[in-house]
Amino acid sequence: MSEAVRDDTIEVQGRADEYALDLTDEQRERRRDALALIRQFGDPVLKSRASEVTEYGPELEREAERMIEIMRDAVGVGLAATQLGLMRRLLVFQAGPDATPTALVNPVIEWLSDEAAVATEGCLSLPGVAVDVERPLHARVHGVGVDAEPLLIEASGLEARVLQHEIDHLDGVLMLDRTEREQRKGALRALREGTTYSPEAEDEEEEL
Numbered sequence: 001m002s003e004a005v006r007d008d009t010i011e012v013q014g015r016a017d018e019y020a021l022d023l024t025d026e027q028r029e030r031r032r033d034a035l036a037l038i039r040q041f042g043d044p045v046l047k048s049r050a051s052e053v054t055e056y057g058p059e060l061e062r063e064a065e066r067m068i069e070i071m072r073d074a075v076g077v078g079l080a081a082t083q084l085g086l087m088r089r090l091l092v093f094q095a096g097p098d099a100t101p102t103a104l105v106n107p108v109i110e111w112l113s114d115e116a117a118v119a120t121e122g123c124l125s126l127p128g129v130a131v132d133v134e135r136p137l138h139a140r141v142h143g144v145g146v147d148a149e150p151l152l153i154e155a156s157g158l159e160a161r162v163l164q165h166e167i168d169h170l171d172g173v174l175m176l177d178r179t180e181r182e183q184r185k186g187a188l189r190a191l192r193e194g195t196t197y198s199p200e201a202e203d204e205e206e207e208l
Contacts, residue, residue: 034074038158039082041191050082050089050170053105056148064103064146067092076124080169083125091166095159104143104151107167113138120199121165121175128196133180135164138183182183
């Protein structure tokens with residue numbers, strides 16, 4: 001992989017404290033209700049690999065629609081079925097407010113670029129925590145839609161990062177597994193203590 005570049009403009013899932021600044025009381029309430037449905041760090045399901053989807057139909061469509069609704073209410077840009085305790089290889093994503101929400105079944109990463117970027121990621125299953133993660137800038141992912149029709153996605157930037165983040169979830173891999181050791185330690189400490197953590201906050205502490 002080529003040398004990674006720093007791209008602070010990409011942030012997956014965002015941290016609750018930042019988003020809350022721009023939310024109405026109703027939106028905050030919906031976000032709290034949505035997060036209550038999402039499995040949180042420490043739940044063993046988040047470290048388990050999901051199984052291939054083999055049956056298609058109305059049930060799968062309803063499941064995907066519900067996931068999109070939860071993702072939106074939680075103010076996220078992606079959600080994997082395992083985050084709801086559903087051990088199926090299904091994810092939904094919406095990389096930007098103007099993007100169309102998409103459900104992807106049995107996703108497979110076909111190709112990743114050598115060019116990579118480091119960006120700050122958050123996760124709906126690790127609220128209050130953000131860490132730096134290096135990922136390829138471009139990705140080609142194939143799978144099928146909920147109607148079993150083939151889907152091929154050529155993604156770049158935020159969309160590529162979101163897809164990699166959510167496919168990691170389906171493989172039982174968390175962003176903490178992909179960050180540097182010191183940030184992982186800081187994030188784990190915050191999760192144990194119920195506080196927040198971000199690389200920016202850590203840098204500010206070091207400067208004091």
